[in-house]
Amino acid sequence: MEGARPVRAARGSTRVARSWQTEAPLRMLCNNLDPDVAERPDDLVIYGGTGRAARDWASFDAMVRTLTTLAEDETMLVQSGRPVGVLRTHEWAPRVLIANSHLVGDWATWPEFRRLEQLGLTMYGQMTAGSWIYIGTQGILQGTYETFAALAAQRFGGTLRGRLVVTAGLGGMGGAQPLAVTMNDGVALVVECDPARVRRRLDGGYLDRFAGSLDEAVRMCEQSRAAGEALSVGVVGNACEVLPELLRRGVAADVVTDQTSAHDPLSYLPREVDLADWGDYAAKKPDEFSARSRESMAEHVEAMVGFLDGGAEVFDYGNSLRVEAKAGGYERAFDYPGFVPAYIRPLFCAGKGPFRWVALSGDPRDIAATDAAVLELFPENTSLARWIRLAGERVPFQGLPARICWLGQGERDRAGVRFNDMVASGELSAPVVIGRDHLDTGSVASPYRETESMADGSDAIADWPLLNALVNTASGASWVSIHHGGGVGIGRSLHAGQVTVADGTALAGQKIERVLTNDPATGVIRHVDAGYELARTTAHTHSLHIPMVDT
Ligand code: NAD
Secondary structure (H helix, E strand, O other), X not given: OOOOOOOOOOOXXXXXXXXXHHHHHHHHHHHHOOOOOOOEHHHOEEEOOOEEOOOOHHHHHHHHHHHHHOOOOEEEEEEOOEEEEEEEOOOOOOOEEEEEOOXXXXXXXXXXXXXXXXXXXXXXXXXXXXXXXOEOEHHHHHHHHHHHHHHHHHHOOOOOOOOEEEEEOOOOOHHHHHHXXXXXOOEEEEEEOOHHHHHHHHHOOOOOEEOOXXXXXXXXXXXXXXXXXXXXXXXXXXXXXXXXXXXXXXXXXXXXXXXXXXXXXXXXXXXXXXXXXXXXXXXXXXXXXXXXXXXXXXXXXXXXXXXXXXXXXXXXXXXXHHHHHHXXXXXXXXXXXXXXXXXXXXXXXXXXXXXXXXXXXXXXXXXXXXHHHHHHHOOOOHHHHHHHHHHHHHOOOOOOOEEEEEEXXXXXXXXXXXXXXXXXXXXXXXXXXXXXXXXXXXXXXXXXXXXXXXOOXXXXXXXXXXXXXXXXXXXXXXXXXEEEOHHHOOOOOEEEEEEEEEOOOHHHHHHHHHHHHHHHHHHHHHHHHOOOXXXXXXXXXXXXXXXXXXX
8 A cells, every 4th residue: 555664653751742642542543553463554454354543644644743733622533544624622522533434324335335445435444443442462352251251151160171162263353262262271273264364373372373284273172172271273274164074074162153354245255265366356356256255154154053053152253244144145144142142241231341551651561550450459350350360471462562351330430540640650651541442331333243132122223322422522531433334344333432541630530530430331321221130230339320210
């Protein structure tokens, strides 16, 4: 792509922007594009198929220039990766407002999106790619770890020890799967069509072994499973061929899922297409390619349902594979559930969701200090303590040092205020940003994922993420984003993100307290409205005012 060059965020406590409220988005935009972080930085692609941080390099340069000079009462508007204006606002307002990939209902289809993208009028923002709070594979690792932990608790007595998980996809998000399984003491067999992706996860410490053949992969996994040892094995192959083959061989998978880029048929490799021809073929004949990839997904999902029929725990991990397989002609695609209704919804009812932070100093000691602070704040939360310990030992940083954990209503604000105090006292060497991804309680409408099977049938109501973005804007977040499509594809979700800068000032402390109270509160309210008793208890405990319930 024209203008491509290596980019890294600045480190240290000296800034080039006029305040930390603008230095932070500047560093985070650059951090997303760090070659250690992004999957294809030259194309501005961070993760998730074509999830971009900026529309083109000229837009990137313009955003860097603008953030460097933006005043504390100004707000930069970003329309799908391009800075379109700077407006006079006020110091409580976000410094950046972002809207990515939105299309009006009847036009919200992949072909129309691609037409507009080719004209240079929009970009795919995924979730944290276009909202500049991607922290590498650790982000999804934590959510994946929580998902496997919840699954293990429900089905296997609290551990995956002696259990085999079969899955596919070792990309930016999918690459977390092997480590999330081994952190839960299980064995993972991961199919990936691109050897470079397998190598990247091996080099990054997310994957233990790279098997030379399927026979070797199965042998390694069977041995470790029998011995009760944790192990992850990557093997090169096409999931739509390898999964049916594993089923045919009678490999007894305990858990089956998938994280190929199925949300976009052009990002899923069809049967009998060479890796080397993928890009060219998809670009030149998108309709034919999509039809072939949907047929292949149908075969892939048919094998997953075969494992389900055999008694395995099978779930969709938020990539629209079931939808595309159904479009490819496989009728039973929805026989297995999405991961949110299966394991995560009770956590959402407690206002729980991702809480991630990044040390703008670039100093890993700042993350070590914040890790210790989180453990001190929540001593009773043993699973949090286990995660923080394991993450400290086993998760390599990509780009600026960062951490993620899941915290609920009444917890996120306490942690945020504590971090701000640590910046003020000099315990941390520079400010931190606190944000979240969009796999969250109140910020997403996604009927194939976060809002699948809501108790009141309100899965597709998209008012909630918009309210969430408005609330975060009104509460003092440093940048706020709304996205369309995200992890599941055009036409299938709306979601909102927020990031708040802890710069150690009293004003930042007030903003953080409000944002990190109100952001999860929208999720609790959303679940109370849908009729979840557990959410009602959370609302009561935290004195949330919900007119239709309080009266
Ligand atoms: P990515 O594009 O970085 O990686 C996808 C990987 O799948 C690539 O390595 C690709 O080579 C591989 N692949 C494609 N077709 C294949 C096939 N037929 N057989 C084997 N491998 C194949 O994407 P990512 O960032 O890893 O995201 C994966 C999916 O997860 C996306 O659909 C994304 O939208 C979704 N997602 C889920 C969540 C969640 O919370 N569960 C969050 C974000 C994204």
